[in-house]
Amino acid sequence: MLQTKPLTILEQLNNAKEHMNDLGISQLMVSLVEKVDYIDPIQFFSHFQNQDLIRLFWKDSEDSFYLVGIDQFKTIETSQNRFDAIQKKREELLNQIYSPNGAEKGTGPVMLGGFSFNDTIYGEKWDSFNSGQMIIPKTLLTVNEDDYYMTYNVTLTENTDVDELYKELYSYKSRSHDGKQNSNQQLQSTNSLDYRNWSQLIEKAVGSIKNGTLGKVVLARELEAEFKQPININDVLVNLVNHQTDSFIYIFDQGDDAFISATPERLVKADDNELLSTCLAGTIKRGETPDEDSLLAHQLLNDEKNRSEHQYVVSMIKEAIEPLTYSIDIPTSPVILPLRSLQHLYTPVTARLKESQTIFDLIEKLHPTPALGGEPRHVAMQFIEENEPFERGWYAAPVGWVDADDNGEMAVAIRSALINQNKATLFAGCGIVEESDPLAEYEETKLKFTPMLEALGGTSQ
């Protein structure tokens, strides 16, 4: 077969301008894609610090797929009915964007963003976050295994000078960047819900479980940490990439406020009509030695309380997905997913989707799973809203990306932090079932704070 040479960006721009003239319109949004040589995604992200630009970062849990989005080309936001509203606005927007290159997965008018845990979001801390925020960046780097792509999203008008615009697209290459590192970050203080209040909260939940109102509920606490110097997001990213290798890494950096997560939990991945989801619930620490480690793993696999926490998630995901699929594959028992400082019970879910559902339909069905909310879902959500003494914001909510062909992936933003200057608010929660003991659950949240606290430069809690 005759292989045609891919068009250069300049050729694509000229073609798009011609296309616009042919259509007789005065303005056209265009998504241009080119295959490029190796670019380090972490360095690329870091390059744009201190430029007042929104920066978005995504790494998948296999360490094989990265997206780095810089600046906003188009942003869609919602304050209510978040999944449905975003999907409708997205469709409208995509219909107007001309993508002359049949795009590779994760290139072209890709949207990156996230949602809040609840349908609405409140509180000063979360002022610059909406209940749904998806962004098509101006410039996007896509790394898929060994393939590298740049996407440029632009608006052409009658007056656009294509040669000028072409130069502008590449101007980022010559901008200098501030590579200063805060290697000696020092934690000054931390503040979180004290144990007495925590244990009252857990006892209340266990009471509701015993009287049959609830099956399971996930309760969390926030930890406010203050550092000596402003937190350097680039440093945090490097720490997370180095230490949380089996996690998704997600950053939504708006300059003054950044939300960061290094989460092992996938909500949903849509790859053509193949669906992947993950049941992750049930936790124990890692051992100091390989022997202790496997003893702990064995203990976790055979622990009734943790198995019950896990089973709620498996049953709910199965029930939610089954009607949408031709076939679904869920192993009958979980395996261990070891992370750097803790290990989880893990059951992968694979399914073949019946018809093309958008990733937002799937999120709507799945969020929140009983790994983040509880069972029954509405009762658990209400219990959380009435009893947890803080606003979850984007904690435990879907974050990720979707391309124009509906390929995409959403993780659940646990092991996360909201960062503002020298302050960070960290979040960690745990699944409460009938056998839950407040002290053990408190220790579990401590374990879950550790990776992010260490990445921020602190070590103690």
Ligand SMILES: C=C(O[C@H]1C=CC=C(C(=O)O)[C@@H]1O)C(=O)O
């Ligand atoms: C809610 C969190 O973890 C969930 C995910 C894995 C294991 C969990 C657990 O064992 O309790 C939680 O359900 C969190 O880290 O904030």
Ligand SMILES: [Mg+2]
């Ligand atoms: Mg647990």
